[in-house]
Amino acid sequence: VADLTAKSQSLQSAINDRDKLKKDADQMELLAGNRFYWIKLLTDLRSVLMRAEATTKASLTNPENNGTNTDAGVWVETFSPVLPNGSPFAAAGESAGGGGGFSSPGRYPYGGRYGMGDRYGYGRRGMREPAGPSAMPTAPMVVTGANDISALTLMCRGVNREALSPNANSDLAYAVLQNLTNSAYFADKSAAGEKSTLGDMKKDENTNTFTFTLTVQLKHPFKL
Numbered sequence: 001v002a003d004l005t006a007k008s009q010s011l012q013s014a015i016n017d018r019d020k021l022k023k024d025a026d027q028m029e030l031l032a033g034n035r036f037y038w039i040k041l042l043t044d045l046r047s048v049l050m051r052a053e054a055t056t057k058a059s060l061t062n063p064e065n066n067g068t069n070t071d072a073g074v075w076v077e078t079f080s081p082v083l084p085n086g087s088p089f090a091a092a093g094e095s096a097g098g099g100g101g102f103s104s105p106g107r108y109p110y111g112g113r114y115g116m117g118d119r120y121g122y123g124r125r126g127m128r129e130p131a132g133p134s135a136m137p138t139a140p141m142v143v144t145g146a147n148d149i150s151a152l153t154l155m156c157r158g159v160n161r162e163a164l165s166p167n168a169n170s171d172l173a174y175a176v177l178q179n180l181t182n183s184a185y186f187a188d189k190s191a192a193g194e195k196s197t198l199g200d201m202k203k204d205e206n207t208n209t210f211t212f213t214l215t216v217q218l219k220h221p222f223k224l
Contacts, residue, residue, distance in 0.1 A: 052175035074158035
């Protein structure tokens with residue numbers, strides 16, 4: 001019995017050492033994954049927008065050019081991770097008006113997609129400066145872990161194609177939402193039950209564009 005007891009204690013010690021090493025390895029895997037998380041998410045978001053553009057383009061025809069499909073354009077103007085309650089970064093996000101997001105003013109206004117102004121005809125000359133951080137959408141409260149980001153608030157801007165179809169703008173916005181919730185990074189609903197939702201749409205006659213907001217849930221919340 002004494003010999004078996006000694007072996008049992010030795011085995012338990014080895015198991016404890018293994019569990020500690022596995023915990024350390026899991027932590028390193030999480031850190032490595034977090035290092036590339038936003039790069040992969042933003043790459044996927046770009047693909048989502050391109051698919052939404054292609055879907056909308058297929059439904060738009062222009063009688064003036066023998067029914068040739070007309071390009072649709074949409075891009076992200078502001079991108080705001082919804083910071084959890086108690087986050088040390090929440091104060092900075094609140095001062096920016098939207099949960100710590102960022103926009104892309106400066107050289108390439110309206111989302112920073114190079115060439116969008118030339119492609120869709122609203123140009124850079126005479127363009128109004130994009131709204132500053134104070135105009136960013138206010139992120140909703142999301143019940144989540146103290147160190148988790150489980151949702152994003154996006155303000156998107158698209159080219160106004162209502163001259164071709166009265167439903168063109170809403171179709172484009174819904175296409176973005178649908179493609180987001182079908183992607184590998186975004187979800188229709190979070191584990192806590194919050195849904196990805198489409199907000200109000202507003203037209204900007206000065207630039208022939210329109211804006212809409214999206215609150216999207218992440219399939220895998222990001223650990224701060």
